[in-house]
Amino acid sequence: MSSSKNQSLIADLQWRGLIAQTTDIKALEQAMGKPITLYLGVDPTAPSMHLGNLVVCLVLRRFQLAGHKPIGLVGGATGLVGDPSGRNEERSLNDEAIVFDWVSRIRKQLESILDFEDKSTGAVLANNLDWTKPVSALEFLRDIGKHFSVNQMLSRDSVASRLESGGISYTEFSYQVLQAFDYLELFRRNNCTLQIGGSDQWGNIVAGLDLIRRVEGGSAHALTVPLLTKSDGSKFGKTATGAIWLDPAMTSPYEFFQFWLNCDDADMPKLLKVFSMKKVNEIEDLIEMTRKDPGARVAHRELAREMTIMIHGQKACDMAEAAGKALFGQGEISELDLATLDSALSQLPRVEIGKNEPIPSWVDLLAGSGVVDSKSAARRIVKEGGGYLNNVKVVAEDFTPEKSDFLHGKYLLLRKGKRDLAAVVLI
Numbered sequence: 001m002s003s004s005k006n007q008s009l010i011a012d013l014q015w016r017g018l019i020a021q022t023t024d025i026k027a028l029e030q031a032m033g034k035p036i037t038l039y040l041g042v043d044p045t046a047p048s049m050h051l052g053n054l055v056v057c058l059v060l061r062r063f064q065l066a067g068h069k070p071i072g073l074v075g076g077a078t079g080l081v082g083d084p085s086g087r088n089e090e091r092s093l094n095d096e097a098i099v100f101d102w103v104s105r106i107r108k109q110l111e112s113i114l115d116f117e118d119k120s121t122g123a124v125l126a127n128n129l130d131w132t133k134p135v136s137a138l139e140f141l142r143d144i145g146k147h148f149s150v151n152q153m154l155s156r157d158s159v160a161s162r163l164e165s166g167g168i169s170y171t172e173f174s175y176q177v178l179q180a181f182d183y184l185e186l187f188r189r190n191n192c193t194l195q196i197g198g199s200d201q202w203g204n205i206v207a208g209l210d211l212i213r214r215v216e217g218g219s220a221h222a223l224t225v226p227l228l229t230k231s232d233g234s235k236f237g238k239t240a241t242g243a244i245w246l247d248p249a250m251t252s253p254y255e256f257f258q259f260w261l262n263c264d265d266a267d268m269p270k271l272l273k274v275f276s277m278k279k280v281n282e283i284e285d286l287i288e289m290t291r292k293d294p295g296a297r298v299a300h301r302e303l304a305r306e307m308t309i310m311i312h313g314q315k316a317c318d319m320a321e322a323a324g325k326a327l328f329g330q331g332e333i334s335e336l337d338l339a340t341l342d343s344a345l346s347q348l349p350r351v352e353i354g355k356n357e358p359i360p361s362w363v364d365l366l367a368g369s370g371v372v373d374s375k376s377a378a379r380r381i382v383k384e385g386g387g388y389l390n391n392v393k394v395v396a397e398d399f400t401p402e403k404s405d406f407l408h409g410k411y412l413l414l415r416k417g418k419r420d421l422a423a424v425v426l427i
Contacts, residue, residue, distance in 0.1 A: 009066040015280065016273040018059055020199040020226040023209070028221045031193060035121070038063055038194035039071035039186055041128070041179065042110070044079040044102035045091070048247035049109050051237030054311075055274055056198055056225050057113050062277075063196075064114060069121050071192060072110040076103045076129030078179060084172040085158040085200040091172065103127060109246050112311060124190065131185045132178065144181050147214045148207070153177075156203035176204045183208025184215060193220040199227055228274060231266040246311050252343035253312040257320035260304035265294045272299060276306055327413065327421060329391045338408045345411055345423040352425050361400045362389055366414050369422035381416050388415040 010029055013019050022028060040060045042053055049057070060070045079099045082091035094102075107125050114123035135143075153159060156176060162168040183205070186192035195205045205222040212218045228236040237244050244259050245251040251259075263271060269287045276283055286299035301321075308317040323344040325331040336344070349369045353359060360368065363378040366387070372378050379397045381387045387394035389401060390413050401412055401424075412424035 009062065012280070013059070013062065017270065018055075018225050018274065020224045021202050022223045023221050028194070028223070031221065032066075032068065035067050035069060036194055037069045037071065037186075037190050037192040038196060039073050039126070039183075039190075039192050040196050041073040041075055041078070041182060042106055043075040043083060044099050044106055045082075046245075047102050047105050048245040048250050049106055050243045050245050052198070052228065054113075054246065055228050056196060057110065058275060058277070059196055059225055061113055063194075064118075064121050064123065065277075067121060069124070070114055071124045071126050071186060071190060072107075072114060073126040073128060073182060073186070074103045074106050074110070075182075076100065076127040077132035078128060078175065078182070079103065081175055081178060082172050083158075083175050083179075083204075084162050084168055085204070090169055093171075105247065109311075126186065128178070128182045128185075131189075132181065140181075144184075144211070145177060147211055148177055148180075153207075156207075158200065158203060176207045179204040180208040180211040183220070184211050187212050187216065187218060187220060194223060195220070196223045196225065199224045228270075231264060231270075236267075236271075248312055248316070252320075252339070253308055253316040254320040254323050254340055254343040256312065257304045257308045257317065258324060260307055261297065261300050261324065263300060263303075265290060268299050268303075272303060276303055278302075278306070326391070327415075328418065329388065329415065333391055333413060334407060336407075338410070341407060341411055345413070345425075348421050348423045350423040350425055352427050355426055359401055359403070361398055362387065362394050362414070363397060363399075365401075365412070365424050366416065366422065369414060369424075371414070371416050371420050371422045386417045389413070391415065 010025065040056055042049060060072070064070045076099065080093065080096065082093060110125065115121070116123045153173070153176060159168060159173060183195050195208060197205055202224050205224065209220055209222060212220050230236050244256065268290050272283045272286055286302060289296070290299045305317055308320055319337065319340050322331050323336050323340045326333040326336060327344060349371060351365050351368045363375050363382065366372055366378040367375045372381065382394050382397050385393065390405065390407065406412055406426050410426050414422040414424065
């Protein structure tokens, strides 16, 4: 691997704003003159990764595309303990069976992000329970714990902030020792010489570097990625309904696609740089398009497609995009599957009708949904030609839908004009 290619990777990460802290960056660049092995650890604290995890996972993917070998470590052991970083209170501990289930789910998500087939750079999946569980408490204290200074451990930001806010348990206090042990084991087993993580992991990663030096007399590197925030300073990846997850059962492909499509214009340059795998010149072109014509949302749609295809696949992306268009009369809504409809209509004003109840008229339904203030206003919409049922224009004020009009036997889509929508649900 040429040093120029290596330097271009570091330069690319810097251009994208993806480097918060590193050890000696010139030494890292020199080491990367040849392929290296690096790792990222993800703890199973939920059934799925979220967009914050994805930021760092994509950095791991960028290293792989540049010719390096990635290890995706899912913390079956550390997930049982809990990382104090970024928290003001003790984490609730989950049962082993739950953690093990979450480990398997997150491993599958990593498989959609990294390439496991390439002969030279194929990714490796690891679980730190494999080397932690066989070690007894006495062995761990004697062989690993003796290398840690309590004074240094107390000075770590994650520990210091918890002490100031009321205290920390020995369990979470020991987390940094476990993570350092991971780095030592991967250094031994896989010649892993770089650990990456979010910027809140700096202290834990440096602890691993110290342990490698003390136990093996070896040297390795650290690189952290900034925690991503919006232009207004709020945390990225959070919405009114909660986090944006990678699991389609927790955040549907439609919701996932719409999240990117509806991102603020001011955030788009940063989001393109952080998430898109496109080249610099392609991203700069998209940023310029957004600046000149923000209403076209070209960059938003490109990023929505790229991310949805990566995480959920081409078919799910096509369906999510088709749903967005179909809701507003730009596509055939009857072609959408039920799961996509469930997601697409979930946030709309709705009217619920029992299966054995008579179906009200379109005017009654629209008024009942709250989209208009009264039945007379709904009638006026029909007279003016702005009323639709399942994207078909309603031409009579007394029009009443039939059971056969319900999409998948469950939904009617009401539309007033171009953008005001409501759902009718048969329950």
